[in-house]
Amino acid sequence: MLPGFGLTLGFTLAYLGIVVLIPISTIFFKTFTLTWPQFWAAVASPRTIAAYKLSFGASIAGASINSVFGFVVAWSLVRYEFPGRTLIDVMVDLPFALPTSVAGITLTAIYAGNGWIGRYLAPLGIKVAYAPLGVVVALTFVGLPFVVRTIQPVLEDLDQEYEEAAATLGASRLQTFMLVIAPALIPALLTGFALAFARALGEYGSVVFISGNMPMHTEVVPLLIMSKLEQFDYAGATAIAVVMLTASFVILLGINVLQRWSSRRLAA
Amino acid sequence: MSIELKNISKKFGDFVAVDNINLHIETGELVALLGLSGSGKTTLLRIIAGLETPDTGEVLFHGEDASAVSVRKRKVGFVFQHYALFRHMTVFENVAFGMRVLPRRERPAEAEVQRRVHELLKLVQLDFLADRYPSQLSGGQRQRVALARTLAVEPKVLLLDEPFGALDAKVRQELRRWLRRLHDEIKITSVFVTHDQEEALELANRIVVMNQGHIEQIGTAEEVYHHPSNAFVYNFLGNVNLFHGRIENGRVFLGDTAVELENTHAHAHPDENGKAVLYVRPHLLEIVLRPNGKQTFPATVKSINPAGPQVKVELVAEWGDMVQVEISHERYEVLHLETGAHVYLKPKEQKLFVYQI
Amino acid sequence: MSSNSPGELKRPGTADPPAVRIALITIALVFVALFIFIPVIAVFTEALRNGIGAYLAAIVDPEARAAIRLTLMTAAIAVPLNVAFGIAASWAIARFDFPGKQMLLTLIDIPFSVSPVIAGMLFVLLLGVRAPLGGWLAEHGIRIIFAEPGIVLATIFVTFPLAARELIPIMQAVGSEEEEAAIVLGAGGWQMFFRVTLPSVKWGLLYGMVLCNARAMGEFGAVSVVSGHIRGHTNTMPLYIEILYNDYQFAAAFAVSSLLTLLAIATLIAKYSLERRVVPVKQAQEDLAVKVAA
Numbered sequence: 001m002l003p004g005f006g007l008t009l010g011f012t013l014a015y016l017g018i019v020v021l022i023p024i025s026t027i028f029f030k031t032f033t034l035t036w037p038q039f040w041a042a043v044a045s046p047r048t049i050a051a052y053k054l055s056f057g058a059s060i061a062g063a064s065i066n067s068v069f070g071f072v073v074a075w076s077l078v079r080y081e082f083p084g085r086t087l088i089d090v091m092v093d094l095p096f097a098l099p100t101s102v103a104g105i106t107l108t109a110i111y112a113g114n115g116w117i118g119r120y121l122a123p124l125g126i127k128v129a130y131a132p133l134g135v136v137v138a139l140t141f142v143g144l145p146f147v148v149r150t151i152q153p154v155l156e157d158l159d160q161e162y163e164e165a166a167a168t169l170g171a172s173r174l175q176t177f178m179l180v181i182a183p184a185l186i187p188a189l190l191t192g193f194a195l196a197f198a199r200a201l202g203e204y205g206s207v208v209f210i211s212g213n214m215p216m217h218t219e220v221v222p223l224l225i226m227s228k229l230e231q232f233d234y235a236g237a238t239a240i241a242v243v244m245l246t247a248s249f250v251i252l253l254g255i256n257v258l259q260r261w262s263s264r265r266l267a268a
Numbered sequence: 269m270s271i272e273l274k275n276i277s278k279k280f281g282d283f284v285a286v287d288n289i290n291l292h293i294e295t296g297e298l299v300a301l302l303g304l305s306g307s308g309k310t311t312l313l314r315i316i317a318g319l320e321t322p323d324t325g326e327v328l329f330h331g332e333d334a335s336a337v338s339v340r341k342r343k344v345g346f347v348f349q350h351y352a353l354f355r356h357m358t359v360f361e362n363v364a365f366g367m368r369v370l371p372r373r374e375r376p377a378e379a380e381v382q383r384r385v386h387e388l389l390k391l392v393q394l395d396f397l398a399d400r401y402p403s404q405l406s407g408g409q410r411q412r413v414a415l416a417r418t419l420a421v422e423p424k425v426l427l428l429d430e431p432f433g434a435l436d437a438k439v440r441q442e443l444r445r446w447l448r449r450l451h452d453e454i455k456i457t458s459v460f461v462t463h464d465q466e467e468a469l470e471l472a473n474r475i476v477v478m479n480q481g482h483i484e485q486i487g488t489a490e491e492v493y494h495h496p497s498n499a500f501v502y503n504f505l506g507n508v509n510l511f512h513g514r515i516e517n518g519r520v521f522l523g524d525t526a527v528e529l530e531n532t533h534a535h536a537h538p539d540e541n542g543k544a545v546l547y548v549r550p551h552l553l554e555i556v557l558r559p560n561g562k563q564t565f566p567a568t569v570k571s572i573n574p575a576g577p578q579v580k581v582e583l584v585a586e587w588g589d590m591v592q593v594e595i596s597h598e599r600y601e602v603l604h605l606e607t608g609a610h611v612y613l614k615p616k617e618q619k620l621f622v623y624q625i
Numbered sequence: 626m627s628s629n630s631p632g633e634l635k636r637p638g639t640a641d642p643p644a645v646r647i648a649l650i651t652i653a654l655v656f657v658a659l660f661i662f663i664p665v666i667a668v669f670t671e672a673l674r675n676g677i678g679a680y681l682a683a684i685v686d687p688e689a690r691a692a693i694r695l696t697l698m699t700a701a702i703a704v705p706l707n708v709a710f711g712i713a714a715s716w717a718i719a720r721f722d723f724p725g726k727q728m729l730l731t732l733i734d735i736p737f738s739v740s741p742v743i744a745g746m747l748f749v750l751l752l753g754v755r756a757p758l759g760g761w762l763a764e765h766g767i768r769i770i771f772a773e774p775g776i777v778l779a780t781i782f783v784t785f786p787l788a789a790r791e792l793i794p795i796m797q798a799v800g801s802e803e804e805e806a807a808i809v810l811g812a813g814g815w816q817m818f819f820r821v822t823l824p825s826v827k828w829g830l831l832y833g834m835v836l837c838n839a840r841a842m843g844e845f846g847a848v849s850v851v852s853g854h855i856r857g858h859t860n861t862m863p864l865y866i867e868i869l870y871n872d873y874q875f876a877a878a879f880a881v882s883s884l885l886t887l888l889a890i891a892t893l894i895a896k897y898s899l900e901r902r903v904v905p906v907k908q909a910q911e912d913l914a915v916k917v918a919a
Contacts (some may be wrong), residue, residue: 099843202740204846
């Protein structure tokens with residue numbers, strides 16, 4: 001009865017096709033032009049393996065740090081009143097809004113040996129900039145909003161009657177948290193972790209400055225791909241990208257499954 | 269265990285929820301806090317539980333001041349309107365919860381926990397659902413599990429917040445009867461909150477009628493229904509007709525008809541003249557075809573609804589008020605009523621309720 | 626069902642011990658200070674390191690102005706296009722039933738899960754001089770990669786889902802009754818659209834626009850791949866910042882960064898105030914979806 005179906009769906013599909021589907025498909029077409037040895041050489045070279053390890057390791061580390069501290073931030077924002085609460089609530093999303101190159105140079109300035117924080121860590125022998133630790137810091141930064149914003153609405157919706165019920169039954173505050181509150185939050189926590197992890201895996205701008213891009217040491221996969229592109233090694237770049245894309249899709253699938261599982265579980 | 273509330277008051281911002289309440293509940297009683305939303309009944313219940321702290325006053329359990337005792341130490345059983353069953357735990361785990369969170373020294377052995385849980389589930393007739401999750405149960409079943417869960421910690425007092433409010437009418441009635449039987453068996457001091465006067469009248473040993481943070485009347489079902497102490501209570505419990513009249517020289521005038529004040533449950537002074545309101549329940553009015561004695565009032569039939577256990581007749585009284593009367597089908601047959609008929613109304617009770625405005 | 630009423634004072638049954646509260650708040654404050662506030666302060670401090678004169682000089686520099694122009698132009702193209710797409714897609718998805726709807730939603734989300742570097746690479750592969758399509762275009766004098774059009778395309782790709790993802794749930798939540806009423810009263814399709822549909826989703830629309838714009842102006846990785854880094858021609862502000870930084874012109878790099886940081890803060894404020902209008906509408910729809918699915 002409503003008009004516009006053909007028009008809107010047509011435009012939608014056409015736009016989707018041109019902007020997203022055709023570009024995405026080129027990578028697969030390009031992959032098929034590679035020979036297997038070519039593909040394997042790019043994907044399994046020591047430098048690439050080192051990059052995978054750093055990417056996955058640092059992304060997991062960053063997402064884990066965010067899961068712990070992001071949870072504390074979300075809990076404090078929802079449950080407590082304190083000066084600056086609204087300011088923090090607004091600014092938590094900064095990593096979403098700030099260009100990654102700005103984040104990159106700023107974090108480098110802070111954590112370099114003579115930087116704001118770096119100068120206190122250097123005497124302790126802790127090297128952040130131009131070291132793997134710097135990559136972890138950058139990836140923590142970019143993933144910060146994901147955990148907080150995934151947990152926050154779930155916490156806000158949590159009916160405090162469950163906690164009151166537990167209290168009337170004699171549970172201490174810690175018992176109530178561990179047995180009643182935490183289980184309800186685990187799906188959201190996992191989703192937030194997965195989102196932060198996925199974002200961290202593909203991150204380029206925040207990392208490229210602070211890491212120093214040293215192959216085999218502080219080179220993450222997006223940096224490696226960029227490096228290959230600059231040398232016009234399109235075949236190598238494509239091969240590595242395909243592996244990354246596949247990993248990203250698998251994670252995306254996992255997130256979707258998680259979200260469906262959690263909404264079913266918590267339906268009363 | 270007896271409960272004593274002394275001078276309890278509580279405000280939320282500017283809103284006075286509970287205003288200087290004094291109440292004594294005997295051990296083993298089943299008491300209803302009856303009132304509308306905002307009357308303070310739920311707040312009062314939560315204060316007893318320790319889920320709210322009163323601004324003034326004391327809560328005494330068996331004579332001892334419980335005000336400083338935290339909610340988790342008070343050993344009250346609290347049943348919520350929406351059950352608050354832990355969704356990620358099975359029915360068994362829910363009921364066992366209270367025992368499992370006891371301090372190590374007091375915690376019973378696992379075998380004992382199992383025994384008690386099954387005993388309680390049998391008591392509420394849900395033993396066969398022990399391994400299910402709350403989402404798999406009906407509303408009535410969930411509420412029974414919630415009750416079993418509170419009983420598992422052997423509370424001294426049972427508090428229920430509109431326990432059947434979220435259930436269908438039929439299930440509500442079943443559970444009402446079931447709760448009554450349970451209370452007869454266990455005899456635990458119980459307080460429940462409701463806005464349903466039928467529920468209060470049916471279940472409670474005593475009813476506390478609350479309005480805007482105050483207690484209007486405390487009494488048995490019989491007392492509050494048949495001897496309401498003020499207009500609010502009369503109006504709140506059961507259906508009622510209001511007649512507007514005036515008091516003059518010791519008599520109440522409704523239109524041209526007069527009723528001696530001494531023939532009424534008068535909450536009015538015979539010496540003062542002024543406006544008055546008379547209350548009569550629909551089933552306590554008779555319809556007669558001819559005036560008969562001092563207290564018959566003329567009225568005209570407006571509509572008749574014969575569907576139901578009684579016939580509902582709507583009339584307009586001679587002085588203008590609308591009147592609802594319930595008469596038996598047999599009486600209706602005898603009277604041959606039609607709309608527009610002029611009849612007379614005669615109260616069945618000797619005394620009417622008059623309130624001065 | 627949440628039973629927390631606004632302004633309700635502490636409920637003893639759910640209160641945490643004061644020591645726990647203070648500890649958690651402190652940890653939260655330290656974490657946020659470390660990762661959010663210190664960087665923001667650092668941007669401005671570093672930008673003004675050589676004094677306000679140098680700061681202003683860096684911003685009005687011709688290359689800086691060219692970068693600002695390109696950034697604004699890119700956003701001016703990418704945002705309206707993606708918002709138009711968002712409106713079309715949300716209308717089709719929310720108002721009609723057709724097979725493959727779920728698949729469509731998944732496809733729309735694809736740019737989100739692609740690393741920006743890979744996103745840029747896609748366009749190089751497709752439209753670079755060596756590619757068949759790109760080669761054909763080059764023969765006809767049309768340069769896309771390593772030129773402005775490539776930057777715009779890459780930006781459109783990475784910001785593609787942002788408006789749609791906000792509009793779809795809003796369009797679903799708002800419902801079609803008003804629009805149907807308009808049709809019955811005789812309104813034409815476009816009249817209904819401009820007078821009824823758009824006003825009813827205006828907050829979600831604004832919200833999507835704000836997010837889309839922030840990302841479009843700030844995109845770095847994808848644009849870095851397609852730009853060729855030709856100074857004065859193919860640099861957006863994020864790229865220009867990189868060039869300055871690699872040239873050791875740190876204060877200038879932070880000066881330009883400060884502009885984007887101010888934009889980011891403005892975006893956050895806009896996001897916060899728009900969110901209050903948008904969330905209740907979406908929440909109602911989510912509640913409905915959960916009830917239907919259960």
